[in-house]
Amino acid sequence: SAVISQKPSRDICQRGTSLTIQCQVDSQVTMMFWYRQQPGQSLTLIATANQGSEATYESGFVIDKFPISRPNLTFSTLTVSNMSPEDSSIYLCSATTSGTGEQYFGPGTRLTVT
């Protein structure tokens, strides 16, 4: 198993600014992911954070808007850039320890953009 923490837990940001969310896992994991959960919607996968290389983004998400880093096996960051109110959402970090897709989730970061 893995225990995941995220910082910050919530933030209120102004339009046009950027926010970096940190994700820390208590053990080495094979893969880390970033999701967005908008009100009343499902979890939508933003990208897979690859250790030591560029993240793999899902359709509709681009590196310029959501730059991701993963410098080691237990840590990743997601930046939400040039924010607009439409970016208001919960951002979730998750990780897997196997190739089955079974995931452990962080508590989420609730972002409000005004």
Add this chain to the structure above:
Amino acid sequence: AQSVSQHNHHVILSEAASLELGCNYSYGGTVNLFWYVQYPGQHLQLLLKYFSGDPLVKGIKGFEAEFIKSKFSFNLRKPSVQWSDTAEYFCAVRLIFGKGTRLHILP
């Protein structure tokens, strides 16, 4: 397109009632199926999973789910719900999630 569909967005039941939450999927690869649960104020956590073998799988807290390949379904069941089952339930195929079902149990 790959997708997961949950039929019920909001379910209200009384304690001791039986529960069945529907989940259908469209997926082209190896089907690894999950139900996750998010209790109020807590993280998403795994409720149960199916990879292969017996299509009836049991999870925590008395939940079970049945994989029916011909129907592309993975419905979640519990014979007698408790107030503490109030939560949001998500069906997933690998990394693809349904929209979730909010379950509210009346004491």
